[in-house]
Amino acid sequence: MSGQLSCSSKERKMKDPKLLDLYSDYLLASFRMATATGLSELTDQALSHDKISRFLGQEAFTAKDYWRCIKPLVRKVEHPDAVIKIDDTIEEKPHSTENEVVTWHWDHSKKPKAGHTKGINILNFLYQSPQGIELPVAFEIVRKSQEYVDTKSGQVKKRSPRSKNEMLRDQLFALVKYNRVPFRYVVWDTWFAAKENFEFVHYELGKHFISALKSNRKAALTMEDKLEGKFHRVDGLELQAGQAITVYLKGLDFQVQLVKQVFINQDGSTGDLYLVTNDLELSGPAICTTYGTRWGVEVFHKSLKQNVGLEKSPTKHETSQCNHVFAAMIAWTKLELLSAKEQTNHFALKTKIYVNALRAAFQEVQRLKAYVPAIGPPNGLATPLLG
Secondary structure, three states: OOOOOOOOOOOOOOOOHHHHHHHHHHHHHOOOOOOHHHHHHHOOOOOOHHHHHHHHHOOOOOHHHHHHHHHHHHHHHOOOOOEEEEEEEEEEOOOOOOOOOOEEEEEOOOOOOOEEEEEEEEEEEEEEOOOOOEEEEEEEEOOOOEEEEOOOOOOEEEEOOOOHHHHHHHHHHHHHHHOOOOOOEEEEOHHHOOHHHHHHHHHHHOOEEEEEEOOOOEEEOOHHHHHOOOOEEHHHOOOOEOOEEEEEEOOOOOOEEEEEEEEEOOOOOEEEEEEEEOOOOOOHHHHHHHHHOOHHHHHHHHHHHHHOOOOOOOOOOHHHHHHHHHHHHHHHHHHHHHHHHHOOOHHHHHHHHHHHHHHHHHHHHHHHHOOOOOOOOOOOOOOOOOO
């Protein structure tokens, strides 16, 4: 697959796609804070600091812009058996001024204790083809534009006019109905295991979901039990590891398969994970295996932050902050294509880039030393000081 990422458009001219290409290359190559000054210096001032700053701050990239960039690649790898992995991440910005996108978000990933984190919350949709290529086909930044008074604390807080579950459904609808992206399964963790999401995927999209469930969710084993209101906690059902049974989840009017996955923690202890799918033909082991691909979105988030500078931008305004996220998505996609070409992973390829950059810097030091008179001690012995 080609490593070129085209962002041309016939419908609406996107703002300076060449500069977007250059800035995303800069994010991919950089190992420090991504600044307009840094890119300007890298080009020997061929691009001014002001031009780069204006590029980031004048006009916001849109979801349509992103689709036009990613569409040619999606068309090359799309497959009806593909999986879309959905999860959110927070680009931490503890020292930035609060606005609609940089604000406080509940971070359930913080372990051992979840809490609020200040930053930019991004909902991601990572597409995985059967060939193993992964592409972020959509993303949305959470904007908390509404103020309200918390009834418990009495404090004025901010919230988004749309929940992440509503964003999930809107983005999936666009991917299926407008962008015509083929896939078989969507997978997500317990955070998105809402009745409305299950019904939307099942009825509106006609697709399959595989979701983790909290252990206190209730299910009926038969239609008779469902009609009589005889529901049981899923962790109270007698299930063998990998065994799939057909049940009715409380609140749903269609059957689903429930399976228990047993896993081993780092400390050697075991834990149970309950998974549910509306694909009644999928075996228990296959349900577990397909859900296991969800881990790829966690690796995606880690690579976004460590390899393409998602959290390394000192931008101060909403538009430039959002445009930096957009460019980081493009840079990550380039890294995925280059990694596939080199048959390695993101972190190994980034290390290779770093070693080559370090080698070039070392050679430059040697060149500079050649023009500096050697400094030696009185006894004339060799010294490692410039000579």
